[in-house]
Amino acid sequence: MVATLAVVMMLPVVTVIVWRFWVTGPQRRPSNGVAAIDKLDRAETYLRRIVAITGATRLGPYYVLNVGKTRFEVHDCYVCRTPSVIDPTATPEGTCFYLSNQHMPAAEKIATALLQLKNNPRLFDRWAGQSGIFKADGELFKPCRSN
Amino acid sequence: MKARILAFSSHGDTTLLEYDPATADMEEVNRVLAEYEAKTGAQPFDVATGERIKKVTREQNEVLMVHPIAGG
Numbered sequence: 001m002v003a004t005l006a007v008v009m010m011l012p013v014v015t016v017i018v019w020r021f022w023v024t025g026p027q028r029r030p031s032n033g034v035a036a037i038d039k040l041d042r043a044e045t046y047l048r049r050i051v052a053i054t055g056a057t058r059l060g061p062y063y064v065l066n067v068g069k070t071r072f073e074v075h076d077c078y079v080c081r082t083p084s085v086i087d088p089t090a091t092p093e094g095t096c097f098y099l100s101n102q103h104m105p106a107a108e109k110i111a112t113a114l115l116q117l118k119n120n121p122r123l124f125d126r127w128a129g130q131s132g133i134f135k136a137d138g139e140l141f142k143p144c145r146s147n
Numbered sequence: 148m149k150a151r152i153l154a155f156s157s158h159g160d161t162t163l164l165e166y167d168p169a170t171a172d173m174e175e176v177n178r179v180l181a182e183y184e185a186k187t188g189a190q191p192f193d194v195a196t197g198e199r200i201k202k203v204t205r206e207q208n209e210v211l212m213v214h215p216i217a218g219g
Contacts, residue, residue, distance in 0.1 A: 039159035046160060046211075053197035097219040100187075103157035112155060115192055119199045127218025133188065134215055136199050141188035141215045146176055 043105035050111040054118040065114055067121040074113050076106035081124050095128040100143075152180065154189060160182040168205040170179070179204050180212070188215035198215065 036068075051058065056074070060110040062093040065072045080094040099109055114122050116136045126134045133141045150171070152164040164179060179193055181205060189212035191200050203210050 038173045041153075042159050046155075049194065050197065053195075098217045098219055099214050100217075101155075101157055101214065104155050107161060108155035108159070112213055113216065115197055115211075116216060118197060119192075123216070127216060134218040135184075135188050136190040136192070136213050136215070143188070144186065145171075 031057075040105055040107070041092035043111075047107035047111045050114055054114045056114050056118075063110055063114060067118060070121055072117050072121070072124070072146055074107045074110055074117070079113060079117070079124060079127070093128065095124065097127050100133070148208065150197060150205075150208045150210075152176070152191070152210045152212065154183075154187075155214065171203060171205075173203065180210075187212070189213055200211065 013082055024111060047079075050056075051063060054065060056063045056090075058064075059073070062073050062075045065074060071082040074083075078094060078096050080092050082092045092115065097113060099112060104112075120136060123138060126132075126138060131140075132144045133143070135141050149165050149172070150168040150178075151162055153160050153162050163178065166176060166187065166190075184190055191203055192198065192213050193207050193209045194202050194208070194209040194211050199213075200207065
């Protein structure tokens, strides 16, 4: 009698456990955490593709991009430029950079900077000049403001 | 095969436009991108080559709208 009562009392708990971990397991029920990991995975995949097409190389926490005789070290919000690959002792210059969307994954920020510097290395001077927001072609961007 | 225009965002990569390059009206595609550029400052890059492109053609299957950058 006591054993039967115990089984009956345990039944809802067992049902919940089976439902949670077997029927709707974590792989079948994506949560915000899973979506966030997926987002970061895709960002990393794009970064790897862009690293390959720009000829950049990963060096620890940053990426090295050579454009002509200029070497850029690209971090997720900072770029360092060394004037010449022939003279690695030359004084490096650096600038922070910002995308309008600061919540973008770091991999996508790096990918954006790599693509822009590869196509237009003079953008570095514009960023360092801190005189506005620049499109990939170097043109100053003035966001439209709606009232 | 479908072609895709995407942009990076806080939600990771986001598809802005998907179309069949064989049949799509490319003028319309480029008009939509021009509007997006006017609003956000993003410009199109061919993901296959990493080159910035002025106009999207039927040859490009994946185009990334690259957002502008401010220094600091």
